[in-house]
Every structure is written in structure tokens, then in C-alpha cells.
Amino acid sequence: MKKPNIMTVLVFLTGLLCIVSLFFFSWSTYRQIISTEKDVDAVSEQITAKQSEIHEAQEKYTSAVDQAQSNIDRLKQKEKNLSQKDTKEKAEVSAESSSKPSVFNEENTSVFSDSSATSSGLGHIVGIDPGHQSENVDMSALEPNGPGSSEMKAKCSTGTQGSYTGVPEYELNLEISLLLKDALEAKGYQVVMTRTDNDTAISNMERAQYIAAQGAEIYVRIHANGDDSHTTSGALTMCPSPSNPYVAQLSEPSAKLSQDILDSYCAATGFQNLGVQYYDNMTGINWSTVPVTILEMGFMTNENDDTKMNNPEFQQTMVTGIVNGIDTYFAAS
The missing domain is CATH 1.20.5 (Single alpha-helices involved in coiled-coils or other helix-helix interfaces)
Structure with missing residues (x-):
């Protein structure tokens, strides 16, 4: 190889x-x-x-x-509402001083104005409670759920909040209540408010007692609702049942007040009418001594309800519906 x-x-x-x-x-x-x-x-x-x-x-x-x-x-x-209110009040003062007839009272030689009511209010006194208040106020202390009750509940709470607007319920309740006050007074009603700001420390029991002490004939509590489901929507009212252990005697007139306000409110706003519901565990209801209702205006956890309730123009519609319901109640009483 x-x-x-x-x-x-x-x-x-x-x-x-x-x-x-x-x-x-x-x-x-x-x-x-x-x-x-x-x-x-x-x-x-x-x-x-x-x-x-x-x-x-x-x-x-x-x-x-x-x-x-x-x-x-x-x-x-x-700002617009306040401006309109100021202008209206000035005009009323001017008209009252220039055009109202004076009547001489011979018994006490005093002069007073003729103040006979000419509108639907006819001097009726309405109590309005803007539900809840700011978290700046600690209302966690307890109070009886009703007269003589051994069940204790927190004096008050802050409520829910708009899932879409972010507006707290206590703020919305006060806005609507102030607008409602103006609208009722414009129709001749007298109005008693449990609070006019968001930091008033007044419990649910104290609110009911205050309203009665001021001579109110009805007690309208303004609230907004919340739910785990974002699809739940509509308005409802709450009042005591005929078997309420504290205010059973108020059940019938409270139910009528609730129905009148709810029907008128839903007719005005187009919100779904969820009906009058009976609750016997609400401190603010159980301490009332006059016909009482809670109006749950809508669900702040629902986009349609939340955005509408916080729309200034729509708020006027809401108030109109509530006023119409109050008119209906007193017209039949």
C-alpha cells in the first residue's frame, strides 16, 4: 500500500x-x-x-x-340658580312694598300686610332631609333604632357615591334638596331643612325630631341608591309598614305620600318606577311623628341614573316631579 x-x-x-x-x-x-x-x-x-x-x-x-x-x-x-333666586327675591320685595294693600288693626294699632296664599302651597309646612353628610363628620356613635328600642344603629353615614361621576351621595342629596326648597317656597310652601351644608352633625333620630318640632306636616327624605350590579336602575320610595313597632299609625298616610311623590317623580324623569317599599328598620322613619317617606331618586351605580341625576338641567326636572307629588298629596288631604 x-x-x-x-x-x-x-x-x-x-x-x-x-x-x-x-x-x-x-x-x-x-x-x-x-x-x-x-x-x-x-x-x-x-x-x-x-x-x-x-x-x-x-x-x-x-x-x-x-x-x-x-x-x-x-x-x-x-351660580345661575343663585343669581335667579336673588333677582326674584329683590323683585318680590319691591312688589310687596309697592303693591300690597295695608290693613289697619284697631286693637293694637299695628299695620300688617295682606299675606293670603294664592298658590298650591297654601302655607303647608314641608320638612326636607338631605340624607347623610360628609365623611368629615364622625357620626359612628350609636343611637336607638326607635323610641324605647334596644337595637342601636350608627347615628348617620356618608352614603354611596357615583360610580361614573364620582359625586358623593351626600352632596347630590343636598343639591336636590336646596333646589326643592326653592321650588316649594315659590309655590307658597314653608320649608324646614335638617341641614344646609355637608358638615352638619345631626343624627337620623335628631333630624326626625327637629322636623316635627318645627311644625312640619310631612317629612320628605332625599336619598340616592346603590347596588352591586351596574344594570340596576330606577326610583323607589320607602315608608313604615302597618306592623311597624314604633309608627304603625303613620303607615297609611306615609304610603300615600310615598306613592304620590314616586309616581309624579317617575312621570317627570322617565325613570323606572320600582314601587313603594316598606321598611321598619330605618331610624329616621321610626322616630318620625308625621307622615314620612324616603325617595331613592335613582342608582348612582348605574351610568344612566348617575349621569342624569348630576346633570343640572335634569335636576330641575327631578325637582319638578317631587313638587308635583307633594302637590298631589296635599290636594287630597
Whole structure:
């Protein structure tokens, strides 16, 4: 057998070395490509996450802008209402001083104005309770659920909050109650308010007692509702049942008051009528000594109810419905 030539061996070894080098170079390149693809995927995921964060931030910004605009609109409407009220009061004072006849009372030689009522209020006295109050007031102390009751409940709470507007219930209740006060007084009613700001420390028991002490003939408690489901909507009223252990005698007139207000309110607003419901565990009802109702105006956890109840123009419609219900109640009494 002929021995291989040294040159042939060298050529063979050189070729083999080249093949091995090429293999390792290819393998290294392949691994770099795979690593690069992984890096690209990671960067792509980071970009996607950032885009999601940006989108979420844009939604929050848009929501904040919408809420701010809503608050601005509400403040403008409040300013407009106050301006109109001031103008109206000035006009009434002027008209009263210039056109009302004077009557001389011979017994005490005093002069007084003719103040006979000419509108539907006819001097009736209405008690209005804007439910709840600000979280700045600690009302966690307990009070009896009714006269002589051993069951104790917190004096008051802050209520619910708008899931879409962010407006606290206690704030909405006061806004509607103040508008309601103005509307009732314009029709000749006298109005007693349990609170006119959000920081008044007055319990549910004390509210009922105060309303009665002021001579109110009815007690209208203004509230808004909440529910775990965002689809639940509509208005309802609450009053004592005929078997209420404290105020059973108020059940019938309270039910009529509740029905009259609820029917008129729903007719005006278009809200679903969820009916009159009987509750015997409400401190503010159990301590009342006059016909009493709680109007749950709508659900602040429902987008339609929440946004409408916080719309200044729609609030006027809500108030009109409540006033019409009160008119109906007194017209039949």
C-alpha cells in the first residue's frame, strides 16, 4: 500500500479544519439569530405593555376631563340658580312694598300686610332631609333604632357615591334638596331643612325630631341608591309598614305620600318606577311623628341614573316631579 503524500495529508487536514470552523461559525451565527429573535420578542412585549399603559392613561385623562367639565357645568348652574333666586327675591320685595294693600288693626294699632296664599302651597309646612353628610363628620356613635328600642344603629353615614361621576351621595342629596326648597317656597310652601351644608352633625333620630318640632306636616327624605350590579336602575320610595313597632299609625298616610311623590317623580324623569317599599328598620322613619317617606331618586351605580341625576338641567326636572307629588298629596288631604 502506497503511503499518502504529505501534501495530500496537509490538504485533507486543512479542508477538515475549514469544515469544522465553518460548522462552528454557522452554529454560533444561528445561536445569535435565536438570541436576537428572543430580544426582539421581549422588546415587542415591552412596547405592547407601554402602549397599554398609555391607552389606560389616556382613558383616565379623558374621564378626568369629562368629570371636571361636569363639575364646571354644575357650578355654573348653581351660580345661575343663585343669581335667579336673588333677582326674584329683590323683585318680590319691591312688589310687596309697592303693591300690597295695608290693613289697619284697631286693637293694637299695628299695620300688617295682606299675606293670603294664592298658590298650591297654601302655607303647608314641608320638612326636607338631605340624607347623610360628609365623611368629615364622625357620626359612628350609636343611637336607638326607635323610641324605647334596644337595637342601636350608627347615628348617620356618608352614603354611596357615583360610580361614573364620582359625586358623593351626600352632596347630590343636598343639591336636590336646596333646589326643592326653592321650588316649594315659590309655590307658597314653608320649608324646614335638617341641614344646609355637608358638615352638619345631626343624627337620623335628631333630624326626625327637629322636623316635627318645627311644625312640619310631612317629612320628605332625599336619598340616592346603590347596588352591586351596574344594570340596576330606577326610583323607589320607602315608608313604615302597618306592623311597624314604633309608627304603625303613620303607615297609611306615609304610603300615600310615598306613592304620590314616586309616581309624579317617575312621570317627570322617565325613570323606572320600582314601587313603594316598606321598611321598619330605618331610624329616621321610626322616630318620625308625621307622615314620612324616603325617595331613592335613582342608582348612582348605574351610568344612566348617575349621569342624569348630576346633570343640572335634569335636576330641575327631578325637582319638578317631587313638587308635583307633594302637590298631589296635599290636594287630597
